[in-house]
Amino acid sequence: MKIDLHNLTIKKAHDHLMAGDFTSVELTQAYLDVIAKKNKDINAYLQVFDDALEAAKKADVKIAEIRNKKSKIEDQGSMLLGIPCATKDNILIKGKIASSSSKILEDYHATYNATVISKLEKEGAIFLGRTNMDEFAMGGSTENSAYGVTKNPFDLKRVAGGSSGGSAASVAMDGSLFALGSDTGGSIRQPASFCGVVGLKPTYGAVSRYGVMAMGSSLDQIGPLTKTVTDAEIVFNAIRGKDIKDGTTVDEHRGQAFATRLPRPGLLSAKPIIGVPRHFLGGDGINKDVLKSFESALTLFKEKGYEIRDIQLPNISYALMVYYIVMPAEVSANMARFDGVRFGLHVDGKNGIDDYFETRRAGLGREVIRRILLGTYVLSSGYYDAYYNRANAVRRMITDDFLKAFQDVDLVATPTAPSPAFNIGEKTDDPVAMYLEDIFTVTANITGMPAVSIPCGSVGVLPIGLQLTARHGDETALFSAGKDFLNEQ
Amino acid sequence: MITVKELEHLATLSRIKLSEEDKKSLIKEFDSILAYVDQLKKVPVKMDAEGRVGAVKNVMRPDVVESVSPEDRERLLDEAPDREGDFIAVKKIIAQD
Numbered sequence: 001m002k003i004d005l006h007n008l009t010i011k012k013a014h015d016h017l018m019a020g021d022f023t024s025v026e027l028t029q030a031y032l033d034v035i036a037k038k039n040k041d042i043n044a045y046l047q048v049f050d051d052a053l054e055a056a057k058k059a060d061v062k063i064a065e066i067r068n069k070k071s072k073i074e075d076q077g078s079m080l081l082g083i084p085c086a087t088k089d090n091i092l093i094k095g096k097i098a099s100s101s102s103k104i105l106e107d108y109h110a111t112y113n114a115t116v117i118s119k120l121e122k123e124g125a126i127f128l129g130r131t132n133m134d135e136f137a138m139g140g141s142t143e144n145s146a147y148g149v150t151k152n153p154f155d156l157k158r159v160a161g162g163s164s165g166g167s168a169a170s171v172a173m174d175g176s177l178f179a180l181g182s183d184t185g186g187s188i189r190q191p192a193s194f195c196g197v198v199g200l201k202p203t204y205g206a207v208s209r210y211g212v213m214a215m216g217s218s219l220d221q222i223g224p225l226t227k228t229v230t231d232a233e234i235v236f237n238a239i240r241g242k243d244i245k246d247g248t249t250v251d252e253h254r255g256q257a258f259a260t261r262l263p264r265p266g267l268l269s270a271k272p273i274i275g276v277p278r279h280f281l282g283g284d285g286i287n288k289d290v291l292k293s294f295e296s297a298l299t300l301f302k303e304k305g306y307e308i309r310d311i312q313l314p315n316i317s318y319a320l321m322v323y324y325i326v327m328p329a330e331v332s333a334n335m336a337r338f339d340g341v342r343f344g345l346h347v348d349g350k351n352g353i354d355d356y357f358e359t360r361r362a363g364l365g366r367e368v369i370r371r372i373l374l375g376t377y378v379l380s381s382g383y384y385d386a387y388y389n390r391a392n393a394v395r396r397m398i399t400d401d402f403l404k405a406f407q408d409v410d411l412v413a414t415p416t417a418p419s420p421a422f423n424i425g426e427k428t429d430d431p432v433a434m435y436l437e438d439i440f441t442v443t444a445n446i447t448g449m450p451a452v453s454i455p456c457g458s459v460g461v462l463p464i465g466l467q468l469t470a471r472h473g474d475e476t477a478l479f480s481a482g483k484d485f486l487n488e489q
Numbered sequence: 490m491i492t493v494k495e496l497e498h499l500a501t502l503s504r505i506k507l508s509e510e511d512k513k514s515l516i517k518e519f520d521s522i523l524a525y526v527d528q529l530k531k532v533p534v535k536m537d538a539e540g541r542v543g544a545v546k547n548v549m550r551p552d553v554v555e556s557v558s559p560e561d562r563e564r565l566l567d568e569a570p571d572r573e574g575d576f577i578a579v580k581k582i583i584a585q586d
Contacts, residue, residue: 108568109564109567109568111561111564111565111568112561244550247547247548248548315532318528318529318532321525321526321528321529322529324522324525324526325526325529332503336503339504340570341569341570341577341579342568342569342577343568343569343570344568344570345570346570346571351580352579352580352581352582353504355580356504357504357505357506358506360503360504360505360506361505361506361507364505369505369511370515370518372503372505373496373499373500373503373505373515373519374519374522376499376502376503377491377495377499377519380499380502386530387526387529390529390530390532390534391529393534393535394529394532394534397532397534430521431518431521431522432521432522432525435522435525
């Protein structure tokens, strides 16, 4: 049968594969054909892997085995068996280049698999290629890539968002059925919003970061970019779980127990409550069409039986400031490993010490250097208390505000980003303007709570995203509301 | 708000070479970023508050060496820009006289 990639979901593709309507090889080839046609304009992929079809062949053998054992109804195989996906360039796949879109890792070959890769491989997913990103995930537009900007599939003059811009664009251009991204301050959700796809940042500790290049270790999470909320749930369930190699991971049952243990006085009824911090939505920087589309989304939720309630998050306006202290501090520590000695680029200097200076200067881009220096500044003696310690104290206050709000509501809703996709080059000269892109998304990284961006409308051709945040470990609430909203049940 | 001398010190600490042009633009950018995050100084906070995220606790493991396969060792060494046999080669650190 002819494969309709545009309307395909993981669930549909799985059913077709199991029914024998098409093979994984045919499906993989269909994606490779789209990539060959569209990638030169969009630049979502940095590299397409030459062994994707080989992996698809193996998946087809497994699918045939399962199909032949028709008596065992329960064994339908993994939902991801034979499903082609894309992975962000900061996630390690053994033997393949992982460059984080940086010159310093241009020829670096991963020596082991990230835990998320091992998990997807076990499920039988097919890796199509690695996707473009802001260098070391630092940016909100994929303009900081050393390998060129990723363009928005809806309008090639505009950015795809970032830092997981390539992953979002790959799904939006029908160049992959799902993609993995990383999210430190909104890097999955904001590009998902710009490209009209679903993007999930799981609870801190839900998904292992082993084998993913660290940016801000107290903030980073790995998550899926998909076409539907159902698909996001499928991928999340495949990659989540405790991992001995990442000490911050929590047992999934512990996460769920944590979520259900929280008190919700008076609202055990079936009518879920969405909290809206209206006091935080009035700023000048927020696009009017985004707000309009947000209000219509709330109306739709009301029609579906949800209650919408105003909430107060007294310290939420400080979240972005906290982020731009904590994140660079952690960046400056994490980026110290690029020394030109053990792996990656080496540029010769006058002596051993000078090698570091020359290598890092040649290999690291402007934004990365800016954040390393900023992080070194806020951590240096004399400033540590004023910046880093104070930021951590405010971080705790923001988390407490959310925990308090979640005693009365099940979800918190905001727009995902203050505007739809902006023009390429529009914000590159003003770091603070670029940082303000993260205003709604950073809070979930600050608090460690799960958040999802789901498409909720558009301005002209440009998609707009709605962000829902839930309690720690309560991804289920995000999936349930998201499916309701997109009529996926 | 930040002086050239301070910036140069930060660059030395973080092992990054900066050109004069870099310094000029970085100082400007630092000023606008610091002016933004400095608003945090107005927030009344209890400074003894501990920064914690989510449901995270200390994780311990036995202090034992895990072996690496010869193939993986070779892969790891191969990523080094310069190697001699099973060693990663670096420039001499201590002068002879």
